[in-house]
Amino acid sequence: MNVMRSAMTAIKKFPLAAFALVMMFTAADAAAQCRTFTKKRCLPQLEDYVQNDNYNTAVLIPGDEAELELTFFGDRAYRLLVCGHPVLGDLTFQVLDSRGNGIYDSTDKDSDHFDFRVANTQQMTIRVQVPDTDAVIQHEGCVSIMVGSKG
Amino acid sequence: MTLKHDRFKLSLRMATWMALPLMFLFIGCGEGQEPTSSGDADATSETMDEEGMMPARRQKAFKKIFHAVPSPIETALLLERSGINFDGDALHSLDQAVGYSTTELQAVNLGIYAGDLSYSVIFNQNQQSVDYLNTCRRLCDGLGVGDLIDADLIARADNNRAIRDSLVDIVTETFYALNARFRENGMEEVGGLMAAGGWLEGVYLGTLSLNTSTDDLKLRIAEQKMTLENLMGLLNSYAPTPALTAMKEALAPVEAAFAGVSITENAAAATAASDGTVIISGGPEVSYDQATLAAISETIAAARNQYAQ
Numbered sequence: 491m492n493v494m495r496s497a498m499t500a501i502k503k504f505p506l507a508a509f510a511l512v513m514m515f516t517a518a519d520a521a522a523q524c525r526t527f528t529k530k531r532c533l534p535q536l537e538d539y540v541q542n543d544n545y546n547t548a549v550l551i552p553g554d555e556a557e558l559e560l561t562f563f564g565d566r567a568y569r570l571l572v573c574g575h576p577v578l579g580d581l582t583f584q585v586l587d588s589r590g591n592g593i594y595d596s597t598d599k600d601s602d603h604f605d606f607r608v609a610n611t612q613q614m615t616i617r618v619q620v621p622d623t624d625a626v627i628q629h630e631g632c633v634s635i636m637v638g639s640k641g
Numbered sequence: 642m643t644l645k646h647d648r649f650k651l652s653l654r655m656a657t658w659m660a661l662p663l664m665f666l667f668i669g670c671g672e673g674q675e676p677t678s679s680g681d682a683d684a685t686s687e688t689m690d691e692e693g694m695m696p697a698r699r700q701k702a703f704k705k706i707f708h709a710v711p712s713p714i715e716t717a718l719l720l721e722r723s724g725i726n727f728d729g730d731a732l733h734s735l736d737q738a739v740g741y742s743t744t745e746l747q748a749v750n751l752g753i754y755a756g757d758l759s760y761s762v763i764f765n766q767n768q769q770s771v772d773y774l775n776t777c778r779r780l781c782d783g784l785g786v787g788d789l790i791d792a793d794l795i796a797r798a799d800n801n802r803a804i805r806d807s808l809v810d811i812v813t814e815t816f817y818a819l820n821a822r823f824r825e826n827g828m829e830e831v832g833g834l835m836a837a838g839g840w841l842e843g844v845y846l847g848t849l850s851l852n853t854s855t856d857d858l859k860l861r862i863a864e865q866k867m868t869l870e871n872l873m874g875l876l877n878s879y880a881p882t883p884a885l886t887a888m889k890e891a892l893a894p895v896e897a898a899f900a901g902v903s904i905t906e907n908a909a910a911a912t913a914a915s916d917g918t919v920i921i922s923g924g925p926e927v928s929y930d931q932a933t934l935a936a937i938s939e940t941i942a943a944a945r946n947q948y949a950q
Contacts, residue, residue: 525821527693540809543816544709545824545832553702559874560709561867563719567918575694587909593921594911605919611864612909612924613871620702628700632693635707639715 524549524632532573532634535603539569539638547634552578552623557615558635564611569638571603572596572618575631579621583635586615708875710836711868713752713759714813716843720760723858725850727764732757733842733949738776744784745884748831749948751780752838755816759839760846762812767802774798774812781819784831789818830879837888838948840865840872845945848938862937863929866899891947894940901933 524547533541546558562568572583585594585604593614594604616635733753741747758773778790794815801807823832844865847858873892876885909924 522825524693525818525825528821531693540714541813541817542709542715543712543813543820544707544836545817545820546707546709547821548705548707550705551697551699551702554705555702556705556707558707558709559871561711561864561871562921563711563715563861563864565722577694587924588906589908591908593909594919606911607914607918607920608924609920609922610924611861611867611927612921613867614909614921628697629694630697630699631695637709 524634527575527632528573528634528636532571532636535571535573536569536636536638539567539640542637542639544637546636547632549630550574550578550620550633551630552620552625552628554620554633556618556633556635558618559613559615560637561611561613562608563639564608567605567607567640569603569605570616571636571638572616572633573602573636574620574633577629578631578633579623581618581620581633583616583618586617588613588615590615706878708871708878710840710871710875712813712816713756713839713843714763714809716756716840716847717759717763719861720843720847720858721763723847723861724855725847725858727760727766728846728849729766729769731846731849732760732769732773735772735776737949738779741780741783744831745834745887746948747780747783748834748884749838749888751777751784752835752840753842753945753949754780755812755835756839756842756846759812759843762805762808765805770808771795771799771802774815777815784828786819786822786826789822790815830882830885833876833879834884834888836875837872837892840868841941841945841948844937844941848934848941851934851938859929859934860927862934863902863927865937866902866904866927867925869896869899891944895937895944898933898936898940901929901936903928 525545528547542560546556548556550556570583570585572581574581581602582595582597583604584592584596587593594606596602596604618633618635620633733750738750738754741750754773754776758770758777761769761773774790775795778787778795781787781790794811798808798811801811819835820832823829823835844862847862851859851862869892873889873896876889876892879885905926905928907923907926909921911919911921914920
């Protein structure tokens with residue numbers, strides 16, 4: 491009871507702390523939902539590629555961008571998958587080399603993934619865009635950048 | 642009278658503040674609406690549905706930067722392809738896992754053991770793989786995420802110990818879930834330290850046989866300069882803490898050693914092979930000398946052994 495009283499005193503004195511607590515719960519819940527989304531909707535699309543164990547998932551809104559820089563090893567095949575909630579529309583993504591030159595652009599391509607083999611080990615950047623919308627009520631949704639590799 | 646009135650006000654306020662987080666918690670766990678593709682779904686619902694969507698809580702667009710490093714399994718696959726032989730004596734002792742009592746040591750050593758687990762799996766060391774998974778479980782217990790490596794998972798690994806692909810799936814799924822959990826729980830620093838431990842162990846195992854190794858392995862080790870950049874980007878993306886600062890200090894000599902590796906940036910290009918496969922060629926040229934590799938080997942061992950003791 492003393493603990494509760496102390497907590498309430500803190501909340502009375504620091505309403506921002508209470509607000510932060512609420513937001514923390516909300517954010518943690520959204521993150522957990524994104525993990526479920528990624529597991530159900532994205533992971534299966536990697537098929538026989540071995541997934542990288544990094545968790546590159548975020549809650550995005552229309553107009554947002556996401557970027558991932560990663561080293562890709564030579565003589566290995568990769569599947570780059572950009573997986574987002576349908577409410578966000580058709581996500582587009584580009585692959586850039588270490589000098590920022592475009593290697594691949596998904597715009598006008600009817601695919602959410604890019605399969606490729608790397609001849610020499612190199613760092614590449616993946617840049618993802620969530621399309622803008624004119625909708626009065628905007629939605630946010632999970633977006634995951636997944637990288638799988640094989641042989 | 643005033644006292645009673647104050648108490649009533651306090652109770653009401655208490656109830657309101659206590660109800661808010663619980664409300665969000667319960668709403669979040671409930672069944673959500675089906676996703677729509679129109680973008681104008683019922684805005685009265687403020688929960689993220691189980692498909693990963695909800696009305697936006699912010700209006701201003703931003704840019705999310707992810708930092709990632711190749712997983713221990715990928716590093717172990719590189720070592721295998723480079724022709725090194727399995728060396729069980731080089732692995733971190735299983736017995737020492739019980740001695741790590743701080744979050745910092747548990748996190749880094751979880752990464753180190755994950756590196757050993759991946760190495761054992763890729764080299765078909767079946768019993769050793771299960772033993773290292775069990776050790777990872779012990780450290781996960783200490784970090785409060787022991788439920789992700791439960792008895793069922795250990796049994797699944799044990800039952801599939803002879804099937805490398807199954808073990809690879811189990812390891813990658815488990816460490817993906819761990820990284821996700823660390824993010825969800827606001828423990829990203831722990832995830833970063835684990836990634837650093839995993840990277841250190843993978844490169845450490847690769848450098849042990851440098852004197853007798855193939856040119857391919859030497860090149861793979863030198864190329865780790867790029868993954869070290871990824872790792873430092875990851876560690877620098879977190880707010881500084883004593884544990885992160887200590888890790889960056891431990892990696893500083895490693896960075897200095899890798900400075901001897903020269904990388905010439907060239908444009909990369911994608912071309913289609915005859916079977917339709919897209920090949921990305923060009924890109925950086927990597928050059929190094931024997932002294933640089935020796936310095937890398939020495940500094941990597943020092944950094945790794947600073948934690949694995």
